[in-house]
Amino acid sequence: MKNFDVLVAGELNVDLIFNRLSSLPSLGKEILAGEMTFTLGSSSAIFACNLSTLGASVAFAGKIGNDTFGRQLLHDLQQRNVDTRFITATAAAGTGISVALNDGQERAMITYPGAMNTFTAADVSDEMLRTARHLHVSSVFLQPGLAPGLATLFQRAKMQGLTTSLDPQWDPAEKWQLELPALLPYVDVFLPNIAELRAFTGETSVEACVQALSYHPGILAVKHGEAGAYIWDGYTLFHQPPFLHNEIADCIGAGDSFNAGFISRYLLGGNITQCAAFAALAGAVNTTAPGGITAFDTIDTFRAIASQKFNYQQPWT
Numbered sequence: 001m002k003n004f005d006v007l008v009a010g011e012l013n014v015d016l017i018f019n020r021l022s023s024l025p026s027l028g029k030e031i032l033a034g035e036m037t038f039t040l041g042s043s044s045a046i047f048a049c050n051l052s053t054l055g056a057s058v059a060f061a062g063k064i065g066n067d068t069f070g071r072q073l074l075h076d077l078q079q080r081n082v083d084t085r086f087i088t089a090t091a092a093a094g095t096g097i098s099v100a101l102n103d104g105q106e107r108a109m110i111t112y113p114g115a116m117n118t119f120t121a122a123d124v125s126d127e128m129l130r131t132a133r134h135l136h137v138s139s140v141f142l143q144p145g146l147a148p149g150l151a152t153l154f155q156r157a158k159m160q161g162l163t164t165s166l167d168p169q170w171d172p173a174e175k176w177q178l179e180l181p182a183l184l185p186y187v188d189v190f191l192p193n194i195a196e197l198r199a200f201t202g203e204t205s206v207e208a209c210v211q212a213l214s215y216h217p218g219i220l221a222v223k224h225g226e227a228g229a230y231i232w233d234g235y236t237l238f239h240q241p242p243f244l245h246n247e248i249a250d251c252i253g254a255g256d257s258f259n260a261g262f263i264s265r266y267l268l269g270g271n272i273t274q275c276a277a278f279a280a281l282a283g284a285v286n287t288t289a290p291g292g293i294t295a296f297d298t299i300d301t302f303r304a305i306a307s308q309k310f311n312y313q314q315p316w317t
């Protein structure tokens with residue numbers, strides 16, 4: 001008997017977002033912000049919260065500092081019914097934080113990875129893996145402690161009978177040093193966006209990218225923003241159209257919500273077209289409210305947006 005549908009092993013940070021600045025900051029001066037948001041950040045945490053709202057039971061494994069930000073993250077995850085028993089606090093570093101300064105179209109960001117850097121594959125025991133049916137990992141390049149042991153972690157998950165998914169996310173260093181041939185054989189659902197896939201393969205067309213990853217036996221779901229997504233199930237490649245609308249709040253977390261929609265249907269045994277369509281719906285719903293988790297506050301919030309804004313009439317389970 002499994003305790004959880006999904007174990008998310010990954011990075012945790014808070015986001016501090018300043019809007020309506022009097023100007024961008026410069027050394028030796030002080031500026032004022034007209035608006036401030038303090039919220040749960042990180043791709044893995046947004047995925048975990050939204051997947052939980054969509055009905056899966058989710059546990060999180062990760063590292064925080066022994067501080068107020070860390071306790072806030074535990075509180076936010078628990079509010080969304082994400083189980084935090086596998087999150088540990090380290091004295092070695094503070095909880096990760098990203099500070100964003102938005103000034104019109106311009107944005108300046110500072111990220112302190114802190115405790116995220118100390119999380120390794122060895123922190124995810126076989127015992128933890130056995131509590132879940134599925135393992136999800138995101139943001140490989142923001143987790144230098146986790147990356148070297150990633151292939152072994154996914155291999156262990158497969159040996160324990162779990163299904164698996166991976167969203168690599170962007171590499172800020174743009175080096176793309178990840179041993180995909182050693183890793184992807186253990187990944188059932190690979191979820192990059194188009195820019196990440198091109199960077200990994202050096203190819204341009206989706207067809208050529210798929211060819212380049214021929215050693216990957218699983219599903220490839222390639223996100224392409226407003227252009228929708230491309231899905232390869234090992235046999236055919238098809239385009240998943242987006243649910244377009246003209247009330248975009250922002251696109252923060254759209255990719256993570258797409259992942260949550262896809263995996264929620266995958267876990268229910270949905271076929272590939274059902275998984276892809278629900279993923280696109282979840283990505284679009286995400287963009288109707290600010291930040292990554294607001295539109296998924298409750299399942300009723302999500303359903304109301306899906307049916308009212310996108311006329312989504314399919315059964316929910």
Ligand SMILES: Nc1ncnc2c1ncn2[C@@H]1O[C@H](COP(=O)(O)OP(=O)(O)OP(=O)(O)O)[C@@H](O)[C@H]1O
Nearest residue numbers: 193223224225228243253254255256258280283284
């Ligand atoms: N403006 C939009 N309108 C409708 N749907 C959208 C929009 N933007 C994104 N989506 C949906 O969400 C999915 C994922 O978005 P996107 O391609 O931006 O992911 P990403 O690049 O991984 O983003 P992230 O920055 O969250 O990692 C898209 O494939 C699409 O289905």
Ligand SMILES: [Mg+2]
Nearest residue numbers: 169193255256
């Ligand atoms: Mg992404």
